[in-house]
Amino acid sequence: MSALDLFSMLFGLMLATFVGFYVIQNVSRLLHTPLMSLTNAISAIAIVGSVIIAGEQKSTFSTVLGAVAVFASVTNIVSGFLITDRMLKMFKEKGRS
Amino acid sequence: MSELVTQFSYLVAATLFIFSLRWLNRPKTARQGVFAGVAGMAAAVFGTLLHPEIVNFTWIAIAVVAGTLVGVPLSRVPLTAVPQRTAISHAFGGLAAGLVGTAKYAIWLQDGELTAFRTGAIVVEVILGFLTFTGSLMAAGKLQEVIPTRPITYRGQNAVNLSLLAVAVVAGVWLVVDPTQSQLFPVIVGLSLAFGVLLIIPIGGADMPTVISLLNSYAGLSAVAMGFVLENQLLIVAGALDGSSGLILSIIMCRAMNRSFTNVLFGAFGQVQTKAVAAEAKPVKSATAQDAADYLINAQRVVFVPGYGMAVAQAQHRVREIYDELSKRGVDVRFAIHPVAGRMPGHMNVLLAEAEIPYESLVEMDEINPELPQTDVCVVVGANDVVNPAARTDKSSPIYGMPIIDADKARVVLANKRSMNPGFAGIDNALYTADNTLMVFGDAKAVLGDIAAALRAEGEGKAAA
Numbered sequence: 001m002s003a004l005d006l007f008s009m010l011f012g013l014m015l016a017t018f019v020g021f022y023v024i025q026n027v028s029r030l031l032h033t034p035l036m037s038l039t040n041a042i043s044a045i046a047i048v049g050s051v052i053i054a055g056e057q058k059s060t061f062s063t064v065l066g067a068v069a070v071f072a073s074v075t076n077i078v079s080g081f082l083i084t085d086r087m088l089k090m091f092k093e094k095g096r097s
Numbered sequence: 098m099s100e101l102v103t104q105f106s107y108l109v110a111a112t113l114f115i116f117s118l119r120w121l122n123r124p125k126t127a128r129q130g131v132f133a134g135v136a137g138m139a140a141a142v143f144g145t146l147l148h149p150e151i152v153n154f155t156w157i158a159i160a161v162v163a164g165t166l167v168g169v170p171l172s173r174v175p176l177t178a179v180p181q182r183t184a185i186s187h188a189f190g191g192l193a194a195g196l197v198g199t200a201k202y203a204i205w206l207q208d209g210e211l212t213a214f215r216t217g218a219i220v221v222e223v224i225l226g227f228l229t230f231t232g233s234l235m236a237a238g239k240l241q242e243v244i245p246t247r248p249i250t251y252r253g254q255n256a257v258n259l260s261l262l263a264v265a266v267v268a269g270v271w272l273v274v275d276p277t278q279s280q281l282f283p284v285i286v287g288l289s290l291a292f293g294v295l296l297i298i299p300i301g302g303a304d305m306p307t308v309i310s311l312l313n314s315y316a317g318l319s320a321v322a323m324g325f326v327l328e329n330q331l332l333i334v335a336g337a338l339d340g341s342s343g344l345i346l347s348i349i350m351c352r353a354m355n356r357s358f359t360n361v362l363f364g365a366f367g368q369v370q371t372k373a374v375a376a377e378a379k380p381v382k383s384a385t386a387q388d389a390a391d392y393l394i395n396a397q398r399v400v401f402v403p404g405y406g407m408a409v410a411q412a413q414h415r416v417r418e419i420y421d422e423l424s425k426r427g428v429d430v431r432f433a434i435h436p437v438a439g440r441m442p443g444h445m446n447v448l449l450a451e452a453e454i455p456y457e458s459l460v461e462m463d464e465i466n467p468e469l470p471q472t473d474v475c476v477v478v479g480a481n482d483v484v485n486p487a488a489r490t491d492k493s494s495p496i497y498g499m500p501i502i503d504a505d506k507a508r509v510v511l512a513n514k515r516s517m518n519p520g521f522a523g524i525d526n527a528l529y530t531a532d533n534t535l536m537v538f539g540d541a542k543a544v545l546g547d548i549a550a551a552l553r554a555e556g557e558g559k560a561a562a
Contacts, residue, residue, distance in 0.1 A: 006214070009325060009333055016334040019115055020341030026122040029436065030456055032346060032443025033179060035121055036313055040186045042114050042134055043320045043339035046193040048107075048145045049327045053200045054160060055151030059207065062200040067156040069196040072189035074164025075171065077138055080186060082172035083179070085131045087447050091124040094455040 034087045041080025047073035099147045106144030107331040113137030114335055118342070124456055141331060176451050177408045180309060180440040184237035187312045191229025194319035195286070198222035201326055202282060211276035215326065220269035222322035223282075224289045229315040231293030236308050239297070240440060246302030254299055261292045300361070303482065307350040307361045309441050314343025346442045353436035353462075355488075355498040379530035386547030389476075389511050389537050393423060393548070394555060396473035399430045400465060402504050403449065405439050406479025406514075407541055413452035415545035416478065420454060422552040431458050433465040433502045435483035466503050475507035477528070478541055481514075485526045510534040513544050 027035050050073050053066030114137045120130030151157075174182050198219045205211045238244035265288035268281045300308055317339030324332030351358060384392075393399060401420075407413060423430045432454065438445035446459050469475065477484055484504040487494040504510055505528050512534055528534055537544050 005328060009328065009330065012330045012333045013321060013324075013337055016111075016337035017341050020118070020338040021345065023115060023118045023122075023338075024342045024345050027118070028123055029349075029434075029443060029461055030124060030446045030459060031121055031127055032349075033183075033441055033447045034127065034443070035118075035342060036183055036310070036346065036442065037179070037186070038117065038121060038131065038134055039313065039317070039339040039342045040183065040190065041138070042117065042335050043190055043317050044193070045110075045114075045138070045141055045332055045335040046190065046197065046320050046323055047138075048141055048329060048332060049197045049323050050193055051142070051145050051157055052148055052150055052327075053197060053204075054156045055148075055153055057153050057156075058204045062204050063156055065196040065200040065203075067160045069193040069200075070157055070160035071164045071167075072193040072196075074161050075168040076186045076189050076193075078165050078168025079171035079182065081131055081135050081138075082169065083174075083182065084134075085128060086172065087176070087179075087450070088124070088127045088131065090447065090450040090453075091127070091456050092450070092453060093124075094457050 030091065031088075034084045037080050037084045037087070041077050041084065044073040044076035044080060047077065099149065103144040103147050106140045106147075107329075110137040110141035110144070111331050111334045113140065114338060118338060176447055178241075179447065180305065180444065181237045181240045183441060184233045184240060184309055184312065187309070187316045188230050188233035188237065190316035191226045191233060191312075191319055193226070194316075194323050195223050195226030195230055195289075197323055198226060198326060199282070199286065202279075206277070206279055213273050213276070216276040217269075217273045218322055218325040220272060220285060222319055222326055223285060224265055224269065225315055225319035225322055227286055227289035228293035228296065229312055229319055231290045232297045232315070233293075233312045235294055235297035236305060236312060239300075239302060240305055244298075248301040249298040254295075258292065258295045261288050261295065265289055265292065304354075304356075304361050306437050306439070306441050306444075307347055307354065307356070310343050310346035310350050311358070311361075312343070314340050314347060317341070317343055349436055350442060353500060354496075355500065381530055382535050384511065384535035384537050386537060386544055387551050388535065389544075390548050390551035390555065392474050392509055392511065392535075393419070393428070393476075394426065394552065396423075396428055396509075398468075398472045399423060399428055399474045399476065400469065400472045400504075400507065401430065401432045402435075402475060402477045402480045402484055402502050403432060403438065403445055404478065404480025404483065405444075406481070408439070408445075408448045408479070410479065410541035412478060412541035412545050413448055413454075415542055415549055416449075417452040417454055418549035419545060419552060420458075422549060422556065425556070431460050431465065433462060433469075433504075434459050435462050435480070435502055438480065438483060462500065462502050469503045469506045472507040473509065475504045475510045477504055477510060477512040478545065479513070481526055484528050486531075487525075487527055491527075504528060505531055505533070508533065511537055513537045513539070513541050515540060 050069035054070050057063050113133045117130045117134035120126040202219050239246050265285050268285050272281045317336045320336030420430050434445050484502050486505050488496045488499040488501045
């Protein structure tokens, strides 16, 4: 990996952190619990790394670790998105319940 | 060619994730945000499956099926258990990061491809991932109350914890200098796992909202570290979004309790007060459910201050009945939500939304406080520390300086409690002995049910007359 690659990753990190701060500061406090379960599901993007390790089968050791990581990530994706939607459905306006 | 498609799908995924969080800013667009998140995840997984390195899908398929089987029931837990579920999901996030880091180290060690940079990124990923894993499991255990919620402390605790972490970091640096010293790797893993446990055991139950937010942040950071290991921008972006979200929530929680991070992590808050409190036992005025109903009927403005105790007693539906009865009579009823009400950020809002209380009636602490002096009746249900006037007046109180809901400033305070035992944080509350406070003792669900019944009876009596 060249130094250039490292810097492009650091740029991504820096920009995403700023975007994250601004976007999340605007999230209503009403919705902080769904926010946490949604970001949970999104950070299960670790599945991207886990799937490759489980699928490239370099060794039994790495395959098993990869498969467990896929399991953990899928659990977070499935339960995270489902529970976020379940909670959001409960928020009702006045006169619409 | 497939590499281009993969990278493009990652770009789409990152964009959708940002929109997903953007749309969560208000209840009206929030569900759209979930769909954007799901679409982004689908794009990311699609792009990943195109990778030519993947030679076998068996293990992936088994893991996906198993994950779905566990994930679906986890999404159906009662809302009081959402904090535990969240903690478990931080644990899984940390575990995935730790395992991927470990697998990558093993693979690169075998192939002789370990550079100093890769090793360094792996060390960070593994330390963060595994400490998040065990730390979050401990937090989940405390929230589920399978582990004592009281802080577990011993002499020299902080020194022990910090030296464990220091040894792990030193071993990590050594590994970066010489990546082939593979015997160091299990040491780093073991120390990180142990550090996660030891970090959480001295933290009391009342601090769980902050701890969960902080662990959320760690889980995000471990995904960022994984992004550096795998040289994957999408992981870095998604991890950074998660990390900054956790950090913002932790800051909000800390401010709401007037504490600093160091104080939460190393202060062992919530220990039982040892000073004698029996000396200043003031008389308590108590009232029946019928008395409470009479006060409520004659009020124009009513503010409820709900706490986690209300949810434990499953009383939120009774609260809703009282809300309906009073609204019918034109009484203005609102709910004062303290940022740390419940056991995670925003928990109380979700619990009240489940009882179908419209979200416009849920008001934040800073907005409702100026209105409490003009409030006729303030009903405190299952809340304790967040309405404790000692936070404003008593410098010796452990919660001194914490922003509170000024329930005591209302004309009449109706406080429901099972008995006069101190609350979750084990601190006495002067609100209960104040001159304008009437205690309505009993189980929250039963008491509020009686009040609702009294209100209904009064309404029917009027209709008959």
